[in-house]
Amino acid sequence: MASFRTESSSVTPIHPRDQAGASIDLLGLLEKGRLLCVSGQFDEIPQHLDYIKTFELEPICAVMLETLQLYPNANNGHLQDSQRLQRLSDLLELAKVLDSKLAQAWAWELMQLLQNNLLLHHAALHSNAMAVELFEQCDRKREAFTTKVSRCLIMVPCEMYREVIEMGEQLLREREHLDPVALCNILRSSASANYFLGIETDGDQHQQFLQTALSLHEECLRIAKGYQIHKFELISHTNIAIINAYLGRREPTTYHLLKIEGMQVNANKVNPSWGYWLRFCEALLLCESPEFERGWEALIALDLELRKLDLSTAAVHDSVLRKIISYGRRWHYLEIALDASLALAELNSKRRRLLSQTLSATVEDIMSLPRLVQKNQELSQQGHQLEASLARQNAELNNTLEQLRAEANIRKKAEYALHQAHAKLEQQIQARTQELEAAMDVVMRQEKQLALGRLVVGIAHEMNTPLGNALMAASTMDDYCQQLSADLSGTSLKRSQLQISLHALHEGNRLLRRALDVASNLVQRFRALAIEQHTETIQNFDLQGLCAGVVADWQKRFQERQAELSMYSDTAVRIRSYPNALTQVLEQILENCLFHGLTSGELARVELHLYQHGQEIELQVSDNGNGIAQDHLGRLFEPFFSRQLGQGGMGLGLSIAHSLITDLMRGHITIANRPEGGTCVTIRIPTDSETSFKL
Template identity: 30%
Template sequence: MLQLEFDQLLSEFDDSLDAVDTRRSHALAERLRGRAPDAAGRMRMALREMVLAVFTDQQPPSQEQANALLEQARRLGDTRALADALVAYGRVVSRLRMVTQALDALSQAEALYAELGDARSVVMAQVRASHCLYEGEMFDELLQRFEPLLGDPQRQVSLPPAMRHGLLNNVGAAYSFLDRYEDSERVARQLYLEACERPDYLPPSVLLRDTVNLANQLLWLGRLDEVEPLLDEAGRIVASGEVLERHQIFYFQNLALLAWKRGRHAEALEQFDQAKLLADRFPSMPILARILLRKAECAEEAGLLDLALQTRKAQVRLMQERVGHQARSFGKTLEQVMDYARAQGQNEYLRRQGSQLERELAEARDALELKVQERTRELEHATRMLLEREKQAALSHLVAGVAHELNTPLGNAILATSTLEAVAQQHRRAYEGERLSRRMVDEFHANLDDGLRLTQRSLERAAELVRSFKALALEQASAELVDFQVGDVVRNTLAVMEPGLRKAAVEAEPGAVSEQLLHGNPGALGQVLAQLIDNALVHGFEGWPGLRRLRLEGERDADHYLLRVADSGRGIASAHRARVFDPFFTTRLGQGSSGLGLHLVYRLVTQRLGGEIHLLESPGGGALFELRLPLR
């Protein structure tokens, strides 16, 4: 999918979310899923799917999930993806009533969109801010910032329809909560008439909201005869089954209000309970507070004083919770809320509880630290065991290679001596039977010469292999620091690894290693070279159709000796280069690789040899490792 088409569909997705058109949102999500053009596109799609899941009640809002996606977006380094992540974070945490964090995230997103020159997204971030102000019950601030929009029809027209509709709805709700019913009725009627003119454009949830909003404003203005037809219309929308339960709360609340105003108290209380049941499941503090307030007033009017008292107590508990949320979110901007009775007592209770929680948290932290230390020791022990196994596996690999290589010269020597024994027996029988001729003596001498030469060459080859292996084994078994020639270690290692190199048809070139006397641990260096060569055979040349060459180069550089091991194999992918020395990192998981080979190399170079090892860019392809070893 092209970037332009992808961006256009994401904009449509945003519009469907603003319009509460869940059916279209799910359809667009299905259409976009798996078709993002790049990593940034996949991130932007994941953010919208999280918001859709939260706002359609498929999953609860999670600050941890929003934080994780936000951090991923930061690491991507894409400005638009980061701005989208900030918007998504703001939308999710506003559901958790963390209004300050939500507004801060939306302000950052607005600045990033402005930097990109995306005016539409700037407005979108501002509209999201109006939702946060409503959720935080900052109605005065909401009106101060967005009320001028009502007097600017040209600016209203410039907004995308769904954004404009949602923004005006928030302004109208702010009027209502501030008891400015005539202003609220004006906005609610405007939205209702627009919904009636375009019923196919707006989803059922929005039609329900606009219908019930107008009914609510008319109810408080005492125009009850106009309310009933509107609530009947709203009832048909609810009965269609296309409206989420969270959007039905206000409908049941207004049914209760109408029944109360008509004097049907029992019916009203039943509807209040239905509205509260939904409001408890889908918390919205402003609406829940109004439900409790009106239910208490209805119960008092009906003479049900016990019920009224219980409802008032629930009001106080909710008020205390609201004060806590608002104080944490806004600090001194909501000091007037603290005038409520019992607020100080609630704060004292919270302080006592907080101290207890702090003590419990400290104890839990100490216990966790002990557990972490214990697990760390276990992990270090397991790592040491695995590294030892890796060393043993490497040694076993060397032993197997040397044993296999010894078979050939020793087998040749055995064959030659067996042949000489048979020729000697034949010669002796001819001599004892007085049948020995000059020709037979000449043939015996020729066979003796050939057999002895073959035996000598074979035994010399076997002795050379044993010497190399013995030298390497002694070096690796010793932890003493001694003076040694780099070239000797290189030649001994290549001699031991020669069977594996020959089997893989890899040509080794050790001639570019200059002689240099180092003071250190030759065994550790031999292990490093053997592991690097084995790594090249397994990861670089296995299944490689191209040139098969291994080159070792070494030269002095000031106070260090630089030793390079380069192969012409398939190389190491750029995505893996930063992790090749990490423990347990392997591209052959489940294929016999432990992921500890290069980590062992790193530890040997840095800890046993006191040097450095780096993976460099190889001009001719393949992998290039450079060891920087101290001279003394």
């Protein structure tokens, strides 16, 4: 968080100490709380303000803290906006007595927000001007500039459209002082002003105002996307859809409506009338299509529904009525158009009456200033009374301490009872642990049976093909032998017939031998699953040299597939382990990378890194290929698990590699997806597998 300048004339920085003795900047904490409130990050506000309450505050800081607690959704949901406004007026007067311009600026800033919520727009403009002036006197130029931006949002419901456009242009010329949220607020305020001017005019000005509003909303959408301000993304998509619907542009309207569909969860929080705007756009699209009658009926139904609601939906109702008048004249529904004109006049009359009421409330606020002066004098007297009450409170604190001591004795007795309950709970936990261990034994037996079943099914599946081929070849050879015997016992045997029979027998024998070779190879692979079948003798060897030899052997195969294979090692490493087994593991991993992991392309590459960490060696083989599906990662080392089972893949390579590393070499092997793409196989083995085995 950036450091904040203090207001030397009115606020004295307070630096209490935390439990570790470090200095705490309370004004900085209060400034951070104000930023959370102004930006609408209400989820973080209650916890932050509760933390500030743990410190002893001087009067000015206490006033500023209570001001922040009056923000909507700042853990005070039981208060109405009118009640907050009344309490805020008292805090403003107290800030004047304490001569703190910064505290007054914060109060005027919040008063502007509450008055705007209560539709007291003209009073909100006055509060806004007071906040700007006080921020400038405190040399808080950025806060003053941001407060000016909020003035545009207040002027739009006051129908000061041309003033909003003029002020927006002035502020945008100094956009380097604006943060993304403030910039979006200016753009959407100016766009709203142009939109309302556009729907109130005809001819070329109508198109010009709407086109300007569309451009401003599109710029706001680009900024909101760039800074991931989802609230303004939703608002911009909605407004762009509305303006395009007004202009009769079907494709962009449909595009932005579809964009809004994925953001419906937070739509009502942003604008309660959002759903009515979407229905209005859909009705306009139908009115400009061959199904104009359905669009007309949708507009009439929407008008009837909006007439039953309050002025919170006045903007969308105004647009609906204007379109009913326009289409009614075009399609000769003159009675309906006349009724809509009367309804529009009544709606505008209600809005004017509301503005008159807010103006009257503003006048009443001004008339109450003399009473406020009197209250200032009363507050001065109350200050002296507060000093006297502090002495009384000290005495009360002493009595409270005595009560706390008594409560401490009660707590000791409660702790003793809790200790006994804890011992009883420990016994229950031990009993439950024994039950859980018994249940785990049952689960382990079931898992072993399941794994055995998978193993049997896999072996049967793989052995079925070569044994079936051998059986077919033997059966065919038997048929030819019987035919040859029959020919020999006949009266004559042609040379060609004998050659055909011998050729068939030869082919059958070749097929039989091939099938038996495949079966024999499978048996050898199956035997490799049992680590005790590995008869290699442990040896001392250069691991770096072994890895370099494996990489050199595979270089040509990688080059044929337009892939790059590289090795990186800082120093020579000698270990005592099983070189042939480790070579088999590395070749299996490289084969998987080459034929399953890499994608076709010029940038396909595999890297082998060799590290030494004390008495442990780490080998990393990483690629930039496709990666592995998340639901497959946990099954890679299972026997017969392969996405190409029955297509040349047996699913035994990684299972054998896992057995060699973990059981024979007493190491570890893991496979994970890399964040930047591809996979990474990590192997960790001890420098002396024999010693590790004994340990």
